[in-house]
Amino acid sequence: MMKKITVVLLVVLMAVASVFAGGSKEKSGDNSLEYIKSKGTFVLGLDDSFPPFGYRNEKNEIVGFDIDVAREVCKRLGVELVLQPIDWDAKETELATKQIDCIWNGFTVTEERKKALTFSDSYVNNAQAVVVMNKSSYKTLADLAGKTIGIQGGSSAGDAIEETASFKNSIKGVVEFNDNLMAIMDLEIGGCDAVVMDLLVAIEVAKTKDIRILDEVLAQEEYAVGFRLGEIKLAEAVNEQMKAMAADGTMAQIAIKWLGADITTIGK
Amino acid sequence: MGQVALQILQSSGQSLKIFALTLIFSLPLGFVVAAGKMSRFKIISVPVSIFIMIMRGTPLILQLIFVYFAPFYVFGFSFPRFTACIIAFVINYSAYFAEIYRGGIQSLDPGQHEAAYVLGLSKRTEFFSIKLPQVIRTVFPSIGNEVVTLVKDTALAQTIGVAELFRAAQTASARMFSVMPIFIAGLFYFIMNAVVSKAFDYFEKRMSY
Numbered sequence: 001m002m003k004k005i006t007v008v009l010l011v012v013l014m015a016v017a018s019v020f021a022g023g024s025k026e027k028s029g030d031n032s033l034e035y036i037k038s039k040g041t042f043v044l045g046l047d048d049s050f051p052p053f054g055y056r057n058e059k060n061e062i063v064g065f066d067i068d069v070a071r072e073v074c075k076r077l078g079v080e081l082v083l084q085p086i087d088w089d090a091k092e093t094e095l096a097t098k099q100i101d102c103i104w105n106g107f108t109v110t111e112e113r114k115k116a117l118t119f120s121d122s123y124v125n126n127a128q129a130v131v132v133m134n135k136s137s138y139k140t141l142a143d144l145a146g147k148t149i150g151i152q153g154g155s156s157a158g159d160a161i162e163e164t165a166s167f168k169n170s171i172k173g174v175v176e177f178n179d180n181l182m183a184i185m186d187l188e189i190g191g192c193d194a195v196v197m198d199l200l201v202a203i204e205v206a207k208t209k210d211i212r213i214l215d216e217v218l219a220q221e222e223y224a225v226g227f228r229l230g231e232i233k234l235a236e237a238v239n240e241q242m243k244a245m246a247a248d249g250t251m252a253q254i255a256i257k258w259l260g261a262d263i264t265t266i267g268k
Numbered sequence: 269m270g271q272v273a274l275q276i277l278q279s280s281g282q283s284l285k286i287f288a289l290t291l292i293f294s295l296p297l298g299f300v301v302a303a304g305k306m307s308r309f310k311i312i313s314v315p316v317s318i319f320i321m322i323m324r325g326t327p328l329i330l331q332l333i334f335v336y337f338a339p340f341y342v343f344g345f346s347f348p349r350f351t352a353c354i355i356a357f358v359i360n361y362s363a364y365f366a367e368i369y370r371g372g373i374q375s376l377d378p379g380q381h382e383a384a385y386v387l388g389l390s391k392r393t394e395f396f397s398i399k400l401p402q403v404i405r406t407v408f409p410s411i412g413n414e415v416v417t418l419v420k421d422t423a424l425a426q427t428i429g430v431a432e433l434f435r436a437a438q439t440a441s442a443r444m445f446s447v448m449p450i451f452i453a454g455l456f457y458f459i460m461n462a463v464v465s466k467a468f469d470y471f472e473k474r475m476s477y
Contacts, residue, residue, distance in 0.1 A: 048431075048439050049438055049439045049441070049442030049443075050442070051442060051443055055439060055442055055443050056275075056436075056439040056440065056442075056443055057443070058271050058275070058443075059275075060275045060278060060279070060436065084429060085429055085431055085435070085439075086429040087426065087427050087428065087429060090333065090337075090427070090428070090429075093333075093337050094429070096340075097337055097340035097341070097346055098340070098346075099336075099346065099349070099429075178438075179438065179442060180442070181438075181441050181442050181445060181447075184445070185447060205445060208444075208445045209445060
Protein backbone atom coordinates (compact mmCIF):
# COMPACT_ATOMS: atom_id res chain seq x y z
CA MET A 1 0.00 0.00 0.00
CA MET A 2 2.76 2.31 1.12
CA LYS A 3 4.84 1.67 -1.95
CA LYS A 4 1.88 2.48 -4.18
CA ILE A 5 1.44 5.86 -2.53
CA THR A 6 5.11 6.62 -2.93
CA VAL A 7 5.06 5.59 -6.55
CA VAL A 8 1.96 7.67 -7.25
CA LEU A 9 3.54 10.66 -5.51
CA LEU A 10 6.71 10.31 -7.53
CA VAL A 11 4.85 9.92 -10.80
CA VAL A 12 2.76 13.02 -10.11
CA LEU A 13 5.86 14.98 -9.24
CA MET A 14 7.70 13.87 -12.34
CA ALA A 15 4.70 14.77 -14.48
CA VAL A 16 4.63 18.23 -12.92
CA ALA A 17 8.37 18.47 -13.39
CA SER A 18 8.22 17.61 -17.06
CA VAL A 19 5.44 20.13 -17.67
CA PHE A 20 7.51 22.86 -16.09
CA ALA A 21 10.68 21.78 -17.84
CA GLY A 22 8.88 21.91 -21.16
CA GLY A 23 7.27 25.23 -20.39
CA SER A 24 10.39 27.02 -19.31
CA LYS A 25 11.14 28.25 -22.83
CA GLU A 26 10.08 31.75 -21.83
CA LYS A 27 7.10 32.71 -23.93
CA SER A 28 7.64 36.37 -23.08
CA GLY A 29 10.93 36.56 -24.97
CA ASP A 30 14.53 36.15 -23.98
CA ASN A 31 15.41 38.35 -21.00
CA SER A 32 18.35 36.24 -19.87
CA LEU A 33 20.90 39.06 -20.08
CA GLU A 34 18.66 41.51 -18.18
CA TYR A 35 18.07 38.80 -15.57
CA ILE A 36 21.80 38.45 -14.90
CA LYS A 37 22.42 42.20 -14.97
CA SER A 38 19.51 43.03 -12.69
CA LYS A 39 20.55 40.56 -10.03
CA GLY A 40 24.20 41.56 -10.52
CA THR A 41 25.59 38.05 -10.14
CA PHE A 42 26.51 35.37 -12.61
CA VAL A 43 26.47 31.98 -10.90
CA LEU A 44 28.89 29.57 -12.52
CA GLY A 45 28.24 25.91 -11.76
CA LEU A 46 31.19 23.55 -11.82
CA ASP A 47 32.55 20.23 -10.69
CA ASP A 48 35.46 21.57 -8.64
CA SER A 49 37.56 18.48 -9.25
CA PHE A 50 38.35 19.08 -12.90
CA PRO A 51 41.93 20.32 -13.32
CA PRO A 52 43.13 22.35 -15.12
CA PHE A 53 39.74 23.91 -16.03
CA GLY A 54 38.18 24.30 -12.61
CA TYR A 55 39.51 22.81 -9.38
CA ARG A 56 40.64 23.59 -5.83
CA ASN A 57 44.19 24.75 -5.29
CA GLU A 58 46.21 24.19 -2.10
CA LYS A 59 44.49 27.14 -0.46
CA ASN A 60 41.09 25.57 -1.20
CA GLU A 61 40.29 28.32 -3.73
CA ILE A 62 38.58 27.41 -6.98
CA VAL A 63 40.98 28.16 -9.82
CA GLY A 64 41.61 27.11 -13.40
CA PHE A 65 41.44 28.16 -17.03
CA ASP A 66 37.65 28.43 -17.16
CA ILE A 67 37.57 30.35 -13.89
CA ASP A 68 40.03 32.98 -15.10
CA VAL A 69 38.17 33.41 -18.38
CA ALA A 70 34.80 33.62 -16.61
CA ARG A 71 36.15 36.15 -14.12
CA GLU A 72 37.36 38.37 -16.94
CA VAL A 73 34.09 38.02 -18.88
CA CYS A 74 32.10 38.95 -15.77
CA LYS A 75 34.34 41.94 -15.11
CA ARG A 76 33.68 43.17 -18.63
CA LEU A 77 29.94 42.52 -18.32
CA GLY A 78 29.87 44.39 -15.02
CA VAL A 79 28.49 41.52 -12.95
CA GLU A 80 29.89 39.61 -10.02
CA LEU A 81 31.08 36.06 -10.61
CA VAL A 82 29.82 33.51 -8.09
CA LEU A 83 31.41 30.05 -8.18
CA GLN A 84 29.10 27.25 -7.15
CA PRO A 85 30.44 23.70 -6.90
CA ILE A 86 27.75 21.18 -7.83
CA ASP A 87 27.33 17.47 -8.21
CA TRP A 88 28.13 16.83 -11.88
CA ASP A 89 25.29 14.35 -12.30
CA ALA A 90 22.80 17.02 -11.19
CA LYS A 91 24.12 19.81 -13.44
CA GLU A 92 21.09 20.01 -15.76
CA THR A 93 18.69 20.16 -12.81
CA GLU A 94 20.81 22.81 -11.10
CA LEU A 95 20.62 24.91 -14.25
CA ALA A 96 16.92 24.34 -14.96
CA THR A 97 15.95 25.25 -11.40
CA LYS A 98 18.00 28.49 -11.63
CA GLN A 99 20.35 27.49 -8.84
CA ILE A 100 23.15 28.26 -11.28
CA ASP A 101 23.22 30.43 -14.41
CA CYS A 102 25.65 28.44 -16.51
CA ILE A 103 27.78 25.32 -16.66
CA TRP A 104 31.32 26.43 -17.41
CA ASN A 105 33.73 23.68 -16.58
CA GLY A 106 35.35 21.98 -19.54
CA PHE A 107 31.78 21.35 -20.68
CA THR A 108 31.63 19.31 -23.86
CA VAL A 109 29.12 20.14 -26.60
CA THR A 110 27.13 17.04 -27.58
CA GLU A 111 24.04 16.59 -29.76
CA GLU A 112 22.14 15.34 -26.73
CA ARG A 113 23.04 18.39 -24.64
CA LYS A 114 22.21 20.77 -27.51
CA LYS A 115 18.60 19.66 -27.25
CA ALA A 116 18.43 20.63 -23.59
CA LEU A 117 20.78 23.62 -23.39
CA THR A 118 21.89 26.71 -25.27
CA PHE A 119 25.65 26.74 -25.82
CA SER A 120 28.08 29.61 -26.28
CA ASP A 121 30.56 29.40 -29.16
CA SER A 122 33.10 26.69 -28.47
CA TYR A 123 36.41 27.98 -27.14
CA VAL A 124 38.74 25.00 -27.16
CA ASN A 125 39.02 21.68 -29.00
CA ASN A 126 38.92 18.50 -27.03
CA ALA A 127 38.69 14.80 -27.81
CA GLN A 128 37.59 11.74 -25.91
CA ALA A 129 40.87 9.98 -25.32
CA VAL A 130 41.45 6.38 -24.32
CA VAL A 131 43.86 6.03 -21.42
CA VAL A 132 45.61 2.75 -20.60
CA MET A 133 48.37 1.68 -18.23
CA ASN A 134 51.85 2.31 -19.58
CA LYS A 135 52.84 -1.32 -19.22
CA SER A 136 49.76 -2.67 -20.99
CA SER A 137 49.93 -3.87 -24.58
CA TYR A 138 46.89 -1.99 -25.94
CA LYS A 139 47.71 0.19 -28.93
CA THR A 140 44.48 0.66 -30.85
CA LEU A 141 40.77 0.76 -30.09
CA ALA A 142 40.45 -2.70 -31.63
CA ASP A 143 42.82 -4.10 -28.98
CA LEU A 144 40.22 -3.29 -26.36
CA ALA A 145 37.67 -5.79 -27.71
CA GLY A 146 36.13 -7.73 -24.82
CA LYS A 147 37.63 -5.36 -22.25
CA THR A 148 36.05 -3.24 -19.52
CA ILE A 149 36.09 0.55 -19.84
CA GLY A 150 35.88 3.02 -16.95
CA ILE A 151 34.38 6.50 -17.27
CA GLN A 152 33.14 9.36 -15.11
CA GLY A 153 29.37 9.08 -14.79
CA GLY A 154 27.46 11.90 -16.52
CA SER A 155 30.49 12.88 -18.59
CA SER A 156 30.58 13.05 -22.38
CA ALA A 157 32.82 9.96 -22.42
CA GLY A 158 29.62 7.95 -22.11
CA ASP A 159 28.12 9.68 -25.15
CA ALA A 160 31.32 9.17 -27.13
CA ILE A 161 31.24 5.42 -26.47
CA GLU A 162 27.52 5.30 -27.21
CA GLU A 163 28.06 7.02 -30.57
CA THR A 164 31.00 4.88 -31.63
CA ALA A 165 28.95 1.76 -32.29
CA SER A 166 31.85 -0.41 -33.46
CA PHE A 167 33.77 0.29 -30.26
CA LYS A 168 30.72 -0.02 -28.04
CA ASN A 169 29.83 -3.41 -29.47
CA SER A 170 33.36 -4.73 -29.21
CA ILE A 171 33.92 -3.97 -25.51
CA LYS A 172 32.67 -6.02 -22.58
CA GLY A 173 31.08 -3.15 -20.69
CA VAL A 174 31.36 0.29 -19.13
CA VAL A 175 31.83 1.00 -15.43
CA GLU A 176 30.82 4.46 -14.22
CA PHE A 177 32.64 6.26 -11.42
CA ASN A 178 31.96 9.43 -9.49
CA ASP A 179 34.98 11.19 -10.94
CA ASN A 180 37.91 10.61 -13.25
CA LEU A 181 40.27 9.94 -10.36
CA MET A 182 38.24 6.91 -9.26
CA ALA A 183 38.25 5.61 -12.81
CA ILE A 184 42.03 6.02 -13.05
CA MET A 185 42.50 4.30 -9.70
CA ASP A 186 40.38 1.42 -10.89
CA LEU A 187 42.59 1.24 -13.97
CA GLU A 188 45.68 1.09 -11.77
CA ILE A 189 44.43 -1.82 -9.71
CA GLY A 190 43.28 -3.66 -12.85
CA GLY A 191 39.54 -3.29 -12.28
CA CYS A 192 39.08 -1.88 -15.76
CA ASP A 193 41.38 -2.09 -18.77
CA ALA A 194 41.05 1.44 -20.12
CA VAL A 195 39.50 4.77 -19.15
CA VAL A 196 37.80 7.12 -21.59
CA MET A 197 38.16 10.76 -20.58
CA ASP A 198 38.72 14.27 -21.90
CA LEU A 199 42.04 14.49 -23.74
CA LEU A 200 42.96 17.77 -22.07
CA VAL A 201 42.46 16.26 -18.64
CA ALA A 202 44.22 13.04 -19.62
CA ILE A 203 47.32 15.04 -20.57
CA GLU A 204 47.26 16.56 -17.08
CA VAL A 205 46.84 13.13 -15.46
CA ALA A 206 49.67 11.61 -17.49
CA LYS A 207 52.05 14.04 -15.78
CA THR A 208 51.63 12.25 -12.45
CA LYS A 209 50.41 8.76 -13.30
CA ASP A 210 52.04 5.89 -15.12
CA ILE A 211 49.59 5.92 -17.97
CA ARG A 212 49.60 6.61 -21.69
CA ILE A 213 47.05 7.93 -24.15
CA LEU A 214 46.18 5.95 -27.29
CA ASP A 215 46.73 7.78 -30.59
CA GLU A 216 43.22 6.91 -31.74
CA VAL A 217 40.54 9.01 -30.09
CA LEU A 218 36.85 8.21 -29.77
CA ALA A 219 35.34 11.55 -30.65
CA GLN A 220 36.52 15.01 -31.59
CA GLU A 221 34.64 17.51 -29.54
CA GLU A 222 34.58 21.05 -28.26
CA TYR A 223 34.19 22.82 -24.96
CA ALA A 224 31.62 25.57 -24.58
CA VAL A 225 29.57 27.27 -21.88
CA GLY A 226 26.10 25.82 -21.29
CA PHE A 227 23.10 28.06 -20.56
CA ARG A 228 19.40 27.39 -20.05
CA LEU A 229 17.68 26.54 -23.32
CA GLY A 230 16.66 29.71 -25.15
CA GLU A 231 18.96 32.06 -23.23
CA ILE A 232 20.55 33.21 -26.45
CA LYS A 233 21.13 36.82 -25.44
CA LEU A 234 23.20 35.81 -22.44
CA ALA A 235 25.15 33.32 -24.55
CA GLU A 236 25.83 36.00 -27.15
CA ALA A 237 26.97 38.50 -24.55
CA VAL A 238 29.46 35.94 -23.22
CA ASN A 239 30.59 35.13 -26.81
CA GLU A 240 31.19 38.79 -27.51
CA GLN A 241 33.38 39.22 -24.42
CA MET A 242 35.35 36.04 -25.13
CA LYS A 243 35.99 37.20 -28.71
CA ALA A 244 37.14 40.57 -27.43
CA MET A 245 39.48 38.80 -25.04
CA ALA A 246 40.85 36.70 -27.89
CA ALA A 247 41.41 39.86 -29.92
CA ASP A 248 43.29 41.74 -27.20
CA GLY A 249 45.42 38.75 -26.18
CA THR A 250 43.89 38.16 -22.75
CA MET A 251 42.59 34.76 -23.82
CA ALA A 252 46.01 33.62 -25.04
CA GLN A 253 47.58 34.79 -21.79
CA ILE A 254 45.15 32.75 -19.69
CA ALA A 255 45.57 29.72 -21.97
CA ILE A 256 49.35 29.77 -21.65
CA LYS A 257 49.06 30.06 -17.88
CA TRP A 258 46.81 27.00 -17.48
CA LEU A 259 47.12 24.88 -20.61
CA GLY A 260 50.74 25.51 -21.52
CA ALA A 261 49.90 26.82 -25.00
CA ASP A 262 47.23 28.91 -26.67
CA ILE A 263 44.98 26.14 -27.95
CA THR A 264 41.82 28.25 -27.76
CA THR A 265 39.64 28.40 -30.85
CA ILE A 266 37.23 31.25 -30.22
CA GLY A 267 37.61 34.37 -32.38
CA LYS A 268 40.06 32.62 -34.72
CA MET B 269 50.29 16.67 3.34
CA GLY B 270 49.84 19.14 6.17
CA GLN B 271 48.31 21.49 3.64
CA VAL B 272 45.71 18.88 2.72
CA ALA B 273 44.91 18.12 6.35
CA LEU B 274 44.42 21.83 6.96
CA GLN B 275 42.12 22.11 3.96
CA ILE B 276 40.05 19.18 5.20
CA LEU B 277 40.01 20.61 8.72
CA GLN B 278 38.58 23.87 7.39
CA SER B 279 35.69 22.17 5.65
CA SER B 280 35.02 19.91 8.63
CA GLY B 281 33.38 23.02 10.12
CA GLN B 282 30.63 22.67 7.53
CA SER B 283 30.17 18.98 8.42
CA LEU B 284 29.98 19.82 12.12
CA LYS B 285 27.40 22.51 11.38
CA ILE B 286 25.21 20.01 9.55
CA PHE B 287 25.71 17.56 12.40
CA ALA B 288 24.84 20.02 15.17
CA LEU B 289 21.87 21.64 13.44
CA THR B 290 20.40 18.25 12.55
CA LEU B 291 20.58 17.10 16.17
CA ILE B 292 19.23 20.38 17.58
CA PHE B 293 16.11 20.16 15.42
CA SER B 294 15.55 16.45 14.96
CA LEU B 295 15.93 15.30 18.58
CA PRO B 296 12.92 17.34 19.78
CA LEU B 297 11.03 16.91 16.50
CA GLY B 298 11.36 13.16 16.98
CA PHE B 299 9.27 13.45 20.13
CA VAL B 300 6.52 15.24 18.24
CA VAL B 301 6.56 12.60 15.50
CA ALA B 302 6.53 9.79 18.08
CA ALA B 303 3.57 11.39 19.84
CA GLY B 304 1.83 11.68 16.47
CA LYS B 305 2.36 8.04 15.67
CA MET B 306 1.05 6.98 19.09
CA SER B 307 -1.95 9.29 18.84
CA ARG B 308 -5.40 7.75 19.43
CA PHE B 309 -6.71 9.73 16.47
CA LYS B 310 -6.30 8.03 13.12
CA ILE B 311 -6.31 11.37 11.33
CA ILE B 312 -2.99 12.09 13.03
CA SER B 313 -1.45 8.63 13.43
CA VAL B 314 -1.97 7.47 9.82
CA PRO B 315 -0.27 10.42 8.06
CA VAL B 316 2.55 10.34 10.61
CA SER B 317 3.03 6.61 9.99
CA ILE B 318 3.18 7.27 6.26
CA PHE B 319 5.72 10.04 6.85
CA ILE B 320 7.90 7.70 8.90
CA MET B 321 7.66 4.98 6.27
CA ILE B 322 8.70 7.33 3.48
CA MET B 323 11.57 8.79 5.50
CA ARG B 324 12.90 5.41 6.52
CA GLY B 325 12.01 3.68 3.28
CA THR B 326 13.82 5.94 0.82
CA PRO B 327 17.52 6.81 0.65
CA LEU B 328 18.66 10.01 2.34
CA ILE B 329 20.49 10.98 -0.85
CA LEU B 330 17.13 10.95 -2.69
CA GLN B 331 15.51 13.02 0.04
CA LEU B 332 18.27 15.61 -0.26
CA ILE B 333 17.73 15.89 -4.01
CA PHE B 334 13.97 16.00 -3.53
CA VAL B 335 13.98 18.77 -0.89
CA TYR B 336 16.38 20.87 -2.94
CA PHE B 337 15.01 20.49 -6.46
CA ALA B 338 11.34 19.51 -6.18
CA PRO B 339 9.97 22.80 -4.72
CA PHE B 340 11.09 24.68 -7.82
CA TYR B 341 8.96 22.53 -10.10
CA VAL B 342 5.94 22.47 -7.82
CA PHE B 343 5.93 25.98 -6.31
CA GLY B 344 8.51 27.83 -8.42
CA PHE B 345 10.86 28.58 -5.54
CA SER B 346 13.80 26.83 -3.88
CA PHE B 347 15.35 26.77 -0.46
CA PRO B 348 18.93 27.92 -0.22
CA ARG B 349 21.33 25.02 -0.62
CA PHE B 350 22.33 24.74 3.02
CA THR B 351 18.77 25.17 4.30
CA ALA B 352 17.54 22.39 2.01
CA CYS B 353 20.32 20.17 3.28
CA ILE B 354 19.36 20.77 6.92
CA ILE B 355 15.64 20.24 6.21
CA ALA B 356 16.35 16.89 4.55
CA PHE B 357 18.60 15.72 7.38
CA VAL B 358 16.17 16.88 10.08
CA ILE B 359 13.07 15.21 8.65
CA ASN B 360 14.99 12.02 7.96
CA TYR B 361 16.54 11.77 11.41
CA SER B 362 13.38 12.83 13.22
CA ALA B 363 11.66 9.76 11.73
CA TYR B 364 14.37 7.47 13.10
CA PHE B 365 14.44 9.18 16.48
CA ALA B 366 10.63 8.99 16.68
CA GLU B 367 10.71 5.22 16.30
CA ILE B 368 13.42 4.95 18.95
CA TYR B 369 11.42 7.11 21.37
CA ARG B 370 8.27 5.13 20.69
CA GLY B 371 10.10 1.90 21.44
CA GLY B 372 11.31 3.39 24.73
CA ILE B 373 7.91 4.70 25.78
CA GLN B 374 6.05 1.52 24.89
CA SER B 375 8.54 -0.68 26.72
CA LEU B 376 7.36 0.83 30.03
CA ASP B 377 5.27 -1.48 32.20
CA PRO B 378 1.61 -0.32 32.13
CA GLY B 379 1.57 -1.13 35.84
CA GLN B 380 3.57 2.06 36.40
CA HIS B 381 0.78 4.12 34.96
CA GLU B 382 -1.71 2.39 37.25
CA ALA B 383 0.53 2.95 40.26
CA ALA B 384 0.92 6.64 39.41
CA TYR B 385 -2.84 6.90 39.00
CA VAL B 386 -3.51 5.25 42.36
CA LEU B 387 -1.00 7.54 44.05
CA GLY B 388 -2.91 10.48 42.61
CA LEU B 389 0.02 11.90 40.60
CA SER B 390 -0.85 14.36 37.86
CA LYS B 391 -0.25 13.31 34.24
CA ARG B 392 2.52 15.86 34.05
CA THR B 393 4.34 14.55 37.13
CA GLU B 394 3.85 11.01 35.91
CA PHE B 395 5.44 11.78 32.54
CA PHE B 396 8.31 13.99 33.65
CA SER B 397 9.23 12.33 36.96
CA ILE B 398 8.51 8.69 36.28
CA LYS B 399 8.35 7.91 32.56
CA LEU B 400 10.81 10.31 30.96
CA PRO B 401 13.87 9.40 33.09
CA GLN B 402 13.35 5.74 32.26
CA VAL B 403 12.70 6.39 28.58
CA ILE B 404 15.86 8.47 28.25
CA ARG B 405 17.92 5.74 29.84
CA THR B 406 16.39 3.04 27.61
CA VAL B 407 16.74 4.91 24.32
CA PHE B 408 20.17 6.40 25.01
CA PRO B 409 22.28 3.65 23.39
CA SER B 410 20.05 3.57 20.29
CA ILE B 411 20.28 7.37 19.97
CA GLY B 412 24.05 7.06 20.25
CA ASN B 413 23.99 4.63 17.37
CA GLU B 414 22.06 7.09 15.17
CA VAL B 415 24.32 9.99 16.11
CA VAL B 416 27.39 8.06 15.03
CA THR B 417 25.67 7.31 11.73
CA LEU B 418 24.79 10.99 11.34
CA VAL B 419 28.46 12.00 11.52
CA LYS B 420 29.14 9.79 8.50
CA ASP B 421 25.93 10.71 6.68
CA THR B 422 26.99 14.37 6.52
CA ALA B 423 29.15 13.29 3.57
CA LEU B 424 25.95 13.04 1.50
CA ALA B 425 25.42 16.82 1.65
CA GLN B 426 27.71 17.25 -1.36
CA THR B 427 24.99 15.72 -3.54
CA ILE B 428 23.30 19.12 -3.58
CA GLY B 429 26.56 21.06 -3.71
CA VAL B 430 27.16 21.65 -0.01
CA ALA B 431 30.94 21.58 0.27
CA GLU B 432 31.61 19.50 3.36
CA LEU B 433 34.57 17.52 4.60
CA PHE B 434 34.40 14.61 2.20
CA ARG B 435 33.95 16.88 -0.81
CA ALA B 436 37.04 18.83 0.20
CA ALA B 437 38.96 15.56 0.38
CA GLN B 438 37.73 14.55 -3.07
CA THR B 439 38.67 17.85 -4.67
CA ALA B 440 42.11 17.63 -3.05
CA SER B 441 42.36 14.10 -4.47
CA ALA B 442 41.47 15.36 -7.92
CA ARG B 443 44.12 18.06 -7.76
CA MET B 444 46.87 15.73 -6.55
CA PHE B 445 45.60 12.64 -8.33
CA SER B 446 46.11 10.66 -5.15
CA VAL B 447 43.73 8.96 -2.72
CA MET B 448 45.67 10.11 0.33
CA PRO B 449 43.28 13.01 1.09
CA ILE B 450 40.37 10.58 1.19
CA PHE B 451 42.14 8.44 3.78
CA ILE B 452 42.89 11.57 5.79
CA ALA B 453 39.17 12.38 5.63
CA GLY B 454 38.48 8.90 7.02
CA LEU B 455 40.71 9.72 9.96
CA PHE B 456 38.71 12.89 10.59
CA TYR B 457 35.41 10.99 10.67
CA PHE B 458 36.97 8.42 12.95
CA ILE B 459 38.19 11.06 15.41
CA MET B 460 34.82 12.83 15.42
CA ASN B 461 33.03 9.57 16.12
CA ALA B 462 35.53 8.59 18.79
CA VAL B 463 34.57 11.81 20.59
CA VAL B 464 30.85 11.13 20.10
CA SER B 465 31.15 7.52 21.32
CA LYS B 466 33.17 8.54 24.38
CA ALA B 467 30.63 11.23 25.23
CA PHE B 468 27.79 8.75 25.01
CA ASP B 469 29.69 6.21 27.15
CA TYR B 470 30.25 8.88 29.76
CA PHE B 471 26.62 9.94 29.95
CA GLU B 472 25.41 6.37 29.92
CA LYS B 473 27.47 5.66 33.05
CA ARG B 474 26.18 8.83 34.70
CA MET B 475 22.65 7.66 34.04
CA SER B 476 22.87 4.35 35.86
CA TYR B 477 20.12 5.37 38.22
